Amino acid sequence: MRYVATIHVRPKAEVRDPQGEAILGALGSLGLGVVGVRTGREIVVTFDAADESTARTATDTMGRELLANPVIEDFRVELATA
Amino acid sequence: MARVAILRFPGTWSERDFEHALSLAGPPGGINGAETEILWHTEVDLSGFDACIVPGGFSYGDHVRAGAIARLSPAIRELRRFAAEGGPILGSCNGFQILCEARLLPGALIRNARLEYISDWVRVRVEDEGTPFTRGLRDAVLRMPIGHGEGCFVADTGTVERIEKEGLVLFRYVDERGIVTPEANPNGSVNNIAGLRNAEGNVVGLMPHPERCAERILGGTDGLRMFESLVGAVGDRSPQRIGALT
Numbered sequence: 001m002r003y004v005a006t007i008h009v010r011p012k013a014e015v016r017d018p019q020g021e022a023i024l025g026a027l028g029s030l031g032l033g034v035v036g037v038r039t040g041r042e043i044v045v046t047f048d049a050a051d052e053s054t055a056r057t058a059t060d061t062m063g064r065e066l067l068a069n070p071v072i073e074d075f076r077v078e079l080a081t082a
Numbered sequence: 083m084a085r086v087a088i089l090r091f092p093g094t095w096s097e098r099d100f101e102h103a104l105s106l107a108g109p110p111g112g113i114n115g116a117e118t119e120i121l122w123h124t125e126v127d128l129s130g131f132d133a134c135i136v137p138g139g140f141s142y143g144d145h146v147r148a149g150a151i152a153r154l155s156p157a158i159r160e161l162r163r164f165a166a167e168g169g170p171i172l173g174s175c176n177g178f179q180i181l182c183e184a185r186l187l188p189g190a191l192i193r194n195a196r197l198e199y200i201s202d203w204v205r206v207r208v209e210d211e212g213t214p215f216t217r218g219l220r221d222a223v224l225r226m227p228i229g230h231g232e233g234c235f236v237a238d239t240g241t242v243e244r245i246e247k248e249g250l251v252l253f254r255y256v257d258e259r260g261i262v263t264p265e266a267n268p269n270g271s272v273n274n275i276a277g278l279r280n281a282e283g284n285v286v287g288l289m290p291h292p293e294r295c296a297e298r299i300l301g302g303t304d305g306l307r308m309f310e311s312l313v314g315a316v317g318d319r320s321p322q323r324i325g326a327l328t
Contacts, residue, residue: 011192015236016270018193066154069147069183072190072236 002048002082005059009068009075010040043067046082055079084116084316087131089161089177091123091152093144096137096174096293103296104135107309115313123157128164132316133214136161138175138229138291148191148232149179158184170214170312171285175230178277178287187278187287188245189237195270199231203301204268206253206276206290207260213283214315215308216252223260224253224304226290228268233289235271235278242272253277253288 011017020037027034045062049055059077068075086104088097101118108115119131128134142151152158158180165171165186173181181187194200203225211220237245245251253276257266267274269289277288292305 012238014238015192016195016234018195018197018234018270021195022197066146066150069150069190071182071185071188071238071241072192 001051001055002046003052003055004080004082005045005047005055005062006078006080007043007045007059007063007067007075008040008078009043009063009073010038011073015072052079083114084132084313085130086116086118086133086135086312087126087128088118088120088135088137089123089126089157090120090137091139091141091155091157091180093140093142094137094176095139096177096291097135099291099293100135100137103293103305104309106296106306107313115317116309121157123152123155126157126160128160128169131164131169132320133170133172133312134161134164136171136173136177136180137293138177141176141180144176144232147183148176149181149183152180153183162186165280165285168282168284170315172215172308172312173285173287174291174293175228175233175289178289179232181285181287186285187280188241188250189235189275189278191232191289192234192236193232194230194234194268199229200233200268201229202227202268204228204276204290205256205258205260205266206288207256207262209251209254210249210279210283213252213279213286214312215286217311217315219307219311221260222307223256223258224290224292224307225295225302226292226305227294228290230269230289233269233271235275235289237272245278246273248281250278250281251275252279252286253290
């Protein structure tokens, strides 16, 4: 089976996010009442796996081993068939 | 003579500087105390080496996170084995980032607080002399260059408390009087942390570049003190090697 996983990575709430802080400053200048910004990134991975459970285990490994650093980031996975 | 391995990943750029700086470290009298070999990351065998350097640069273009892709290199498996046997390991700049990504040191390094790449001279205070790289340097204030975009040290609150309690902070950004101030902190690092050691003391990482300040023509020699410390530590570990030299 072919799967497409969208993996969302974000810095943990207690870890500072310098990019978010810079965007907050910039959005602040637009006067739209913005009081907080957190950034992250999205990685879309297409891969083959025997079934959904195997695919979920695989995405968990991808997130833990490379795409996110568990020391400072959390990740969340959306899984779909291709 | 100390045999020192220097790792090279795609994008490493400080390996030749380390090679040169280590060639300057030795006992008084101008005898070279270290012999170095640069090892390509897929062909790393550290048996027979007394220490290993993970140099700076932009391994794998800093993609994903600085040091994240290097962590999956076969060199890291060998580095873990070497670390577990007590082998001295020094990671500078990108090398420090790689050691954190490989969980050989706690915490992580993220974008500098002001999002700028910083190239400058800083001062760091040595907090502990129980490592092969800081013998006799306790409370010394070393002036060293930095050049990084991702040098802001962070960790979760529990980890920061633990590394402070266990004395794992090895280098702290300070002013010219040796005092920790917000102004002396170039990148927003938690508690002005510029470098760490592991609990055993054999694995050391720091953002500054000791290899870029090992001779007077480069504007400072404080980095050389760390390499002389290493040569001395290796000599004490295996006196027959130094004996063979003299």
